[in-house]
Amino acid sequence: MAIENQILTVHPNLKSILELSKTQLLTYLEELGQPKYRAEQVWRAIYREGRTSFDEMTNLSKDLRGLLAKNYSIGNATTLLSKRSADGSTDKILFKLPDDELIETVLMRYEADGHRKGRKTVCVSTQAGCALGCTFCATGQQGFRRNLTTGEIIEQVLTMERLARLEDQEEINSGKRSKGELQGVTNVVFMGMGEPLANYENLIESIRILNDPIGIAVGARHITVSTVGLVPGIEKLANENIQINLAVSLHAPDNETRSETMPVNKRYPIERLIEACQYFVNETNRRIFIEYVLLKGQNDTSIHANKLGELLKNLLCHVNLIPVNPTGKGPYRRTGYKEAQKFQSDLKKFNVPSTVRMEKGIDIDAGCGQLRDRALALEN
Ligand code: SF4
Known part of the structure; x- marks a missing residue:
């Protein structure tokens, strides 16, 4: 035609x-x-x-x-709110979709240090709301609305990519960065609102678009999918033959503790989850990131750390210990840095490597789902 x-x-x-x-x-x-x-x-x-x-x-x-x-x-999301953290390291955008659903995207800037180059990481949402109901999570408290389409996932990255490139250009113009050093977005993490593996087909399609060499061209090894542990999804991902990173939100070392905050654990208990992680490692040869949000008094004692060490000692993994970003509603308090370090030294006894990761952008509510929550509160 x-x-x-x-x-x-x-x-x-x-x-x-x-x-x-x-x-x-x-x-x-x-x-x-x-x-x-x-x-x-x-x-x-x-x-x-x-x-x-x-x-x-x-x-x-x-x-x-x-x-x-x-x-x-070219995209159909509207920017409803845009906020920058006081230190300028983090931007968060609240998008409105054509059916009035609200989703969030975060851009995190990391300066180069002795070990790594500077990078710009986008944290994208894959669902409006979430059905999995983790009790420490603002999105979980809002319930499930719908899956995002591939285009809606990609548009979040494209918007941040334009912003990142504009900044690069400004730095080139002011002489802070050398010519030709247009970097844009370097990393993408599927760690915003929703469970990525519950929106599997659109997730995979968006990864393929992000990874396309004549497009945004984010390397597969710079893409991380974060899951609360949907076992069939992890196994499927292991068979995709793409070298992306997998992050698993574990947050507890035993079924009893985990089920208290993560209802998904009743469907896929820890033993099944660790088996699936092992399968992923076997198939991909990739180390898994274990995300462990520290909740004061809930999962951050020495007993928990020792159990966690025992659970993970044979798995090729790295544990990220994250003192929780309180939602303002939930009953949880933040574990102090010293206690987090003690937890880390307990894990070390089992040769389980870990990092204490203080979250970026806390002053702009950059934790999962919190900006949307704040915006809704303002509307009501
Ligand atoms: S932590 Fe993730 S999986 Fe759990 S409720 Fe929040 S968005 Fe859903």
């Missing part, structure tokens, strides 16, 4: 072009009588160059640009 044969009507609800896979984009453009390379041009313009309108794609004919604009938008 050639362009001139299309009826150029304005669609009342334009579909986001970010919903199209590369193959679907190719098929669509071929149906318009366009040569094969056109799909790559459009793809590159959206994902590599970060164009926000078809009008800016001046290597396309005017007719094609007009047709694309009549039929598609």
Whole structure:
């Protein structure tokens, strides 16, 4: 179907072009009588160059640009709130989706240190709300709304990528960074609102788009999927043949303690979860990150640390100890840094490596689901 044969009507609800896979984009453009390379041009313009309108794609004919604009938008989320932490390291955006659902995305900036280069990590949401009901989590307290589409997941990264590149450019202009050092987003973590493995197909498709070398091109090893332990999803992910990182939110060393805060543990108890983790390590040769939110008096004693060491001593893993970011509603208090260090030294006895990770962006409620919570509170 050639362009001139299309009826150029304005669609009342334009579909986001970010919903199209590369193959679907190719098929669509071929149906318009366009040569094969056109799909790559459009793809590159959206994902590599970060164009926000078809009008800016001046290597396309005017007719094609007009047709694309009549039929598609480049994303369809609205920025409702945007906040920056006092130290400037973290930005958080609250997006409104066309059906009024609210989701959050966080950009975290890390300066280079002796061991690692500077990086910009985006934390994305995969669901509006969440069905899994972890008691320490603001999103869990809101209940499940719906899965996000692939385009909605990708749009979060694209928005942050544009921001990150703008900053890079400003630093280049002011001489802080050398020319050609446009870095943009370097890492993506699926750790925002929702359980990524409960939205499996859209998660995998968005990883493929992020990883595409002529797009945003985030390396697979710089992508982390965080799960509360959906065992079938972990096993499926192990078989995907993509070298991404897996982070498992464990948060307790035994079933009794874990079930108190994470209802998912009744469906997939710790023994099953550790088996699935072992399977992931065997299949991918990748070390697993174990996330352990420290809740004062709940799971942060020496007894818990010793149990955790025993549980993980044979698993190729690294434990991130995270003193909890209180929601303001829940009954939990933050474990102090000293106690966290004591926990860490207990783990060391089992040769289980760990890091105490103080969360970024606490002054902007950058914990899971908290900005949305605050915005809703303001609306009520
Ligand atoms: S921690 Fe994650 S899985 Fe648990 S309720 Fe919150 S969003 Fe859902």
